[in-house]
Amino acid sequence: MKRTLLAAAAAVLALTGVADAQNYPWKPTKPITVVVPWGAGGSTDQVVRLLAKEIEGAIGQTVVIVNQPGASGSIGTKSVVEAPKDGYMFASGAAKDLGTYPVTGLLNTKLDDWHLFLGVINASVMGVNAATPYKTLDDLVKAMKEKPNGITVATAGINSSGGAALGAFAQAAGVQPRQVTYDGGNPAVIATAGGETQATTQLAVEQAEMLRAKRLRALGVFATKPLELEGVGTIPTITSSIPAYKATDNYFGIFVPKGTPAEVITTLEMIWKDKVGKSEALKKYATQRGAIVAALYGEEAKKAVMPAIQEFAWGMWERKEAKVDPATVGIPKP
Known part of the structure; x- marks a missing residue:
C-alpha cells in the first residue's frame, strides 16, 4: 500500500512538472548551457546556479x-557571442561588464546585443586581511597616500566589479593602490584572506564567509546605503568617508544574445515573472550573502543597469584606462 501511494504521488508530481513545462511556448529538447565567464565559487557562479535551478524546474x-x-570575463562571453543563436547557450555575469566591453576593447559587443534577465544586486566591499593594521577606511586611505603603489588590492581584473570599484575608489580618494588581478572573485578573496594581498574590493557575496570567519575585516561597502550582513553586522558606506565616490547598483544575471528565437525569450520572461521574483532560494541567498533580489528583464532591466555602465565607462575614460571613447559606442555621459 505504501509503495502504491508513493508511486501515485510521484506520478502526480511528474504530471504537474510536465503541465508546468507545457505552459511555456519553448520546449527545449536538449540541455541548455550557461557560460559563467569567471571561476567557480565567485559571485556570478553563485547567482547563476540558483537561477539555473529555477529554469530547470520550470x-x-x-x-x-x-x-x-x-580576460576579465570576455573569453567566456565571446564563446556565447560566437555560438549559434538557437537558445541553447546563454552568457552571464554583471550587466555593467557586459555593457562596457567595447570601451575596454576586450570584446566587440554592447548592451543592445543582449536580452537581460537579472537576478540580484551585488555590492563590492573594501575588505582587508584581518592581520593588517587598518581598522577603518581612513586608516587605509592614509596608508595608500603615504605609500603610493604600495598597498596591494586583489580583484578579478580591471573590468570586474572589484576592479571597477577599486578604480572609482582610487580616483575619488586621490590614492594609488597596486591592483593584483586573479581569474575570478573567489581566488581574489582567498588571496587576501591568506595574506597574499592586503585588501580586496570584490563583492560582499564573495567575501561573506571570510568576513564571518574574521579572516577579513570590512571597512566599507561601495553602495548608497550601509550593508547588513548576517554574522558580520553593519558595514558603513564608502561615501560616508569619501563623498566624492559615486555609488551605483551592480546587477547580476543571465544574458541571452539577440537573434535567439522569440519563444525562448518569451519563456524566460514568463519564468522570471512567475518563478524567479518569488524564489525562496534566491531570497535566502541574498539575506545570507549580502545581496538584494532584483528579478528584472526587458526594458526595465536595461534602464536599471545603465547608471553603473555609465559611471564605470566614463570613469575609466577619465582615468585613461579605456581604449574607446564611451560616447562613440552609445554610452551617454552620466
Missing part, C-alpha cells in the same frame, strides 16, 4: 553551468 530540462574564466 521547463523540465537540464541547465549546465560551464565556468570559462579569462
Whole structure:
C-alpha cells in the first residue's frame, strides 16, 4: 500500500512538472548551457546556479553551468557571442561588464546585443586581511597616500566589479593602490584572506564567509546605503568617508544574445515573472550573502543597469584606462 501511494504521488508530481513545462511556448529538447565567464565559487557562479535551478524546474530540462574564466570575463562571453543563436547557450555575469566591453576593447559587443534577465544586486566591499593594521577606511586611505603603489588590492581584473570599484575608489580618494588581478572573485578573496594581498574590493557575496570567519575585516561597502550582513553586522558606506565616490547598483544575471528565437525569450520572461521574483532560494541567498533580489528583464532591466555602465565607462575614460571613447559606442555621459 505504501509503495502504491508513493508511486501515485510521484506520478502526480511528474504530471504537474510536465503541465508546468507545457505552459511555456519553448520546449527545449536538449540541455541548455550557461557560460559563467569567471571561476567557480565567485559571485556570478553563485547567482547563476540558483537561477539555473529555477529554469530547470520550470521547463523540465537540464541547465549546465560551464565556468570559462579569462580576460576579465570576455573569453567566456565571446564563446556565447560566437555560438549559434538557437537558445541553447546563454552568457552571464554583471550587466555593467557586459555593457562596457567595447570601451575596454576586450570584446566587440554592447548592451543592445543582449536580452537581460537579472537576478540580484551585488555590492563590492573594501575588505582587508584581518592581520593588517587598518581598522577603518581612513586608516587605509592614509596608508595608500603615504605609500603610493604600495598597498596591494586583489580583484578579478580591471573590468570586474572589484576592479571597477577599486578604480572609482582610487580616483575619488586621490590614492594609488597596486591592483593584483586573479581569474575570478573567489581566488581574489582567498588571496587576501591568506595574506597574499592586503585588501580586496570584490563583492560582499564573495567575501561573506571570510568576513564571518574574521579572516577579513570590512571597512566599507561601495553602495548608497550601509550593508547588513548576517554574522558580520553593519558595514558603513564608502561615501560616508569619501563623498566624492559615486555609488551605483551592480546587477547580476543571465544574458541571452539577440537573434535567439522569440519563444525562448518569451519563456524566460514568463519564468522570471512567475518563478524567479518569488524564489525562496534566491531570497535566502541574498539575506545570507549580502545581496538584494532584483528579478528584472526587458526594458526595465536595461534602464536599471545603465547608471553603473555609465559611471564605470566614463570613469575609466577619465582615468585613461579605456581604449574607446564611451560616447562613440552609445554610452551617454552620466
